[in-house]
Amino acid sequence: MSVHRISRVLRRVARDEDGLGMSEILVALMVFAVIATTAAYGMLNALTLTQHSRSSETAMSLASSDLDQMRLLASAGAYGVLNVVSTGSSVTKTVGGTAYSIDRAVSWQTTTGATGACGTGAGTLQYKNVTDTVSWRGANGATQSVRMSSAIAPLSNINSDATGTIIVTVIGAQGQPMPGLKVTVAPTAGGGGSPLSTSPQNTDNSGCSFGLLVTPGSYTVTASTSGGIDVQGNASASTTAVVVAGQNTVVKFTYDLAGTFPLSYPVGATLPTNLPVTFWNATAQITGSGTSVKAFPFSPDGYTILAGSYVYNATSSSSSCLDTNPGAWATPRASDGAVGTAPPTVATAAGTTAPTTSVAMGTMTLGNVSSLQGKYLTAISASTPGDGDPGCAAGQTLTFGKIPSVSSMTLALPFGTWRLYAGSTSGSTSTPLPSGTAGTLTPISAGTVNAVTSTTSSITFDPRTVPTS
Numbered sequence: 001m002s003v004h005r006i007s008r009v010l011r012r013v014a015r016d017e018d019g020l021g022m023s024e025i026l027v028a029l030m031v032f033a034v035i036a037t038t039a040a041y042g043m044l045n046a047l048t049l050t051q052h053s054r055s056s057e058t059a060m061s062l063a064s065s066d067l068d069q070m071r072l073l074a075s076a077g078a079y080g081v082l083n084v085v086s087t088g089s090s091v092t093k094t095v096g097g098t099a100y101s102i103d104r105a106v107s108w109q110t111t112t113g114a115t116g117a118c119g120t121g122a123g124t125l126q127y128k129n130v131t132d133t134v135s136w137r138g139a140n141g142a143t144q145s146v147r148m149s150s151a152i153a154p155l156s157n158i159n160s161d162a163t164g165t166i167i168v169t170v171i172g173a174q175g176q177p178m179p180g181l182k183v184t185v186a187p188t189a190g191g192g193g194s195p196l197s198t199s200p201q202n203t204d205n206s207g208c209s210f211g212l213l214v215t216p217g218s219y220t221v222t223a224s225t226s227g228g229i230d231v232q233g234n235a236s237a238s239t240t241a242v243v244v245a246g247q248n249t250v251v252k253f254t255y256d257l258a259g260t261f262p263l264s265y266p267v268g269a270t271l272p273t274n275l276p277v278t279f280w281n282a283t284a285q286i287t288g289s290g291t292s293v294k295a296f297p298f299s300p301d302g303y304t305i306l307a308g309s310y311v312y313n314a315t316s317s318s319s320s321c322l323d324t325n326p327g328a329w330a331t332p333r334a335s336d337g338a339v340g341t342a343p344p345t346v347a348t349a350a351g352t353t354a355p356t357t358s359v360a361m362g363t364m365t366l367g368n369v370s371s372l373q374g375k376y377l378t379a380i381s382a383s384t385p386g387d388g389d390p391g392c393a394a395g396q397t398l399t400f401g402k403i404p405s406v407s408s409m410t411l412a413l414p415f416g417t418w419r420l421y422a423g424s425t426s427g428s429t430s431t432p433l434p435s436g437t438a439g440t441l442t443p444i445s446a447g448t449v450n451a452v453t454s455t456t457s458s459i460t461f462d463p464r465t466v467p468t469s
Contacts, residue, residue, distance in 0.1 A: 006269075026433075041435055052139070052144065056146055059145070060148065063148035074155060076340070079198060082155075085204040087104040087205065099137075108129075115129060118208035120248070121177045124248060128153075128312070129147070133147045157199060161212060163214055163331055164211075164249060170252075172255065177208075178207045181223045185241075193217025196202060196214060214243045221241050223236070224236035228255055229255070230255045233288070248384065257297070257350040258294040258353035260294060262354070263292065264358050265361065274289075275307065276309050278305070278324065280310055282301070284298070296353075297349055297351075303341055306324050317393055321396065323390050323392050324412075324442065333462070339465070363444040367409055369403050369408060372422045375431070379399075379411075379420050381397075385416070392418075417450070417460040419456075446462045448462065
């Protein structure tokens with residue numbers, strides 16, 4: 001054996017006798033770390049799966065318990081199934097430190113297979129589909145959920161071949177179901193119907209109510225609540241429903257808590273005693289009066305609020321009345337190019353109060369009225385509109401009451417062209433004004449006085465404004 005080979009063997013033996021080197025120690029530590037991490041991950045994963053399994057079992061138990069409660073409600077009476085309703089919002093229950101949210105969705109199944117929260121017009125009501133969804137936040141922060149469903153049938157027959165069903169559905173201003181509304185169903189006179197043996201229940205969380213086993217005929221159906229209003233401004237929503245044997249009759253209402261609209265008018269001016277105020281939008285139009293008006297809370301669309309009657313959707317031009325809306329004054333004024341612009345819309349949410357709206361009107365001075373004291377003052381839409389006035393063919397008659405003991409009066413009238421009269425009774429047109437030197441017409445706001453005859457005049461209140469560049 002060569003000296004070189006002997007030396008190499010001796011060096012290896014010497015190294016082995018010195019123990020493990022640094023590199024071997026580092027490798028060993030790395031191997032240990034990998035093994036420990038894998039074991040820890042496995043243990044953590046097992047714990048997570050165990051917790052998830054426990055939470056799932058709890059959630060299933062909560063869903064099953066809720067469904068059992070619904071079955072119990074349905075069995076409480078002939079119409080107990082009507083008390084099986086969707087949850088309006090999540091119900092939270094805490095078990096073992098974990099919060100569980102329970103959401104129940106309920107829909108009717110009809111004999112045609114159609115489903116809906118309140119049923120549908122197709123087929124007759126058969127049973128309710130009830131689905132419970134229970135959700136919770138897992139250990140990893142993610143939302144977990146389970147779902148359980150059941151079909152729940154009425155305890156007794158709620159339909160017959162000889163009767164029909166009235167299904168009432170009520171939604172609010174935002175399209176949401178309206179629960180808790182009182183619903184009535186009454187036979188109309190001479191309509192062939194009969195009083196219901198069981199009154200409809202208040203609307204449930206889905207906005208549904210039902211008239212069951214209804215004798216065929218004609219019925220008046222209403223829905224209402226304190227402070228409520230429908231789109232036409234009525235405190236109670238109402239319609240006529242015709243019931244046919246073996247069929248569902250569906251009645252749909254849009255109804256919500258009223259919005260309140262405070263109004264103000266030109267300061268210091270005398271207003272007509274019968275002044276109407278029009279609340280208008282593309283969906284509905286109502287007429288109010290006074291300094292506060294209740295209206296359906298269209299939001300965010302709101303209303304254009306106008307002094308006087310505004311009739312824009314008339315079937316013929318002879319029944320329209322456009323000039324009370326400044327936006328209808330589309331012809332530019334020759335002198336300065338001024339055009340009309342509709343006032344900004346005003347909106348408020350259901351059950352709330354809007355900011356006060358200043359109702360725009362024309363103002364004028366009626367001078368030299370001393371000789372007219374005690375006479376009744378009346379304003380009537382002129383048959384011949386003034387320059388640029390889109391007119392009010394339908395006509396308006398506004399009354400002011402008796403002229404007081406003053407030399408002149410400040411009056412406010414809706415935009416448009418008006419004739420003024422004095423007379424011995426309210427609404428009388430016996431004395432056109434001006435009459436000689438009495439009852440002179442002078443506009444305060446933008447307007448013109450138009451000669452009607454050699455001695456009488458009309459006055460035009462012009463809402464047009466010069467566009468800003």
